[in-house]
Amino acid sequence: MHYQPQRDLLHHHIILVTGASDGIGREAALTYSRYGASVILLGRNEEKLRAVAQRIAEEGGTPASWFTLDLLSCTPQECQQLAQKIAVHYPRLDGVLHNAGLLGDVAPMREQKPEVWQQVMQVNVNGTFMLTQALLPLLLKSDAGSLVFTSSSVGRQGRAHWGAYAASKFATEGMMQVLAEEYQHSPLRVNCINPGGTRTAMRASAFPQEDPSKLKTPADIMPLYLWLMGDDSRRKTGMTFDAQPGRKPGISQ
Numbered sequence: 402m403h404y405q406p407q408r409d410l411l412h413h414h415i416i417l418v419t420g421a422s423d424g425i426g427r428e429a430a431l432t433y434s435r436y437g438a439s440v441i442l443l444g445r446n447e448e449k450l451r452a453v454a455q456r457i458a459e460e461g462g463t464p465a466s467w468f469t470l471d472l473l474s475c476t477p478q479e480c481q482q483l484a485q486k487i488a489v490h491y492p493r494l495d496g497v498l499h500n501a502g503l504l505g506d507v508a509p510m511r512e513q514k515p516e517v518w519q520q521v522m523q524v525n526v527n528g529t530f531m532l533t534q535a536l537l538p539l540l541l542k543s544d545a546g547s548l549v550f551t552s553s554s555v556g557r558q559g560r561a562h563w564g565a566y567a568a569s570k571f572a573t574e575g576m577m578q579v580l581a582e583e584y585q586h587s588p589l590r591v592n593c594i595n596p597g598g599t600r601t602a603m604r605a606s607a608f609p610q611e612d613p614s615k616l617k618t619p620a621d622i623m624p625l626y627l628w629l630m631g632d633d634s635r636r637k638t639g640m641t642f643d644a645q646p647g648r649k650p651g652i653s654q
């Protein structure tokens with residue numbers, strides 16, 4: 402995507418990023434901060450989140466807050482408590498990037514382990530849903546809130562061996578569409594990003610034989626992440642976007 406954002410694109414924006422400890426989420430948090438946002442980091446690993454907050458401080462960004470929430474085990478009550486803690490420090494949320502995700506088994510459907518299937522659904526769908534419910538009141542306090550889910554090419558077209566992950570990403574697209582329609586007359590917009598093959602730990606575990614140098618880095622795909630959080634995308638809702646338009650799904654040669 403060719404997009405040249407203004408340096409102050411996200412000034413006065415408060416943006417929460419899940420899975421901010423690593424990969425694409427870490428890069429998105431750093432990028433939003435560089436464009437002026439006040440960033441709230443969510444993840445399950447305190448040490449890694451602290452390191453991202455530290456990096457933001459070293460770069461001179463607005464000090465970031467971080468909170469731990471394990472999407473695998475979280476309850477609706479925990480999500481509500483988290484939202485209450487956030488509300489003590491922040492008047493609203495202008496953006497939420499649901500980025501945390503679990504890959505699970507890459508194997509034929511008949512070999513998918515039921516317990517791993519449930520974990521993938523728990524992190525990618527159920528936990529993400531519970532957190533969304535808890536954060537909606539804060540998002541609706543913004544006069545231009547942006548709720549962004551993370552999808553995948555296998556969330557639009559099923560592919561052999563992608564089992565639970567593909568099903569969870571179809572569910573993610575569905576959740577986005579339902580919410581977009583429910584809030585179509587509000588200032589809140591709801592969309593999906595498909596990052597496309599990107600050089601991260603998750604990608605390496607899905608395609609161990611792939612040469613990572615053939616892949617875009619998280620930094621390369623940030624233009625779409627910025628556009629969807631800033632005012633330039635204000636009228637877009639209920640849509641699913643590719644961070645690497647034209648890229649063929651599957652292994653990079």
Ligand code: NDP
Pocket residue numbers: 419420421422423424425426443444445446449470471472473474499500501502503524551552553554595596597598599600601602603604
């Ligand atoms: P990574 O594995 O590099 O990062 C995943 C992030 O999610 C980490 O911050 C991780 O935390 C967090 N996370 C995982 N499980 C939980 C949990 N139970 N509770 C809270 N946080 C959790 O993955 P990517 O950066 O590659 O993926 C980011 C998103 O992009 C995912 O939704 C993925 O499905 C999607 N995607 C990625 C593609 C790619 O090629 N990379 C392609 C298409 C979609 P921790 O640091 O503690 O492990």
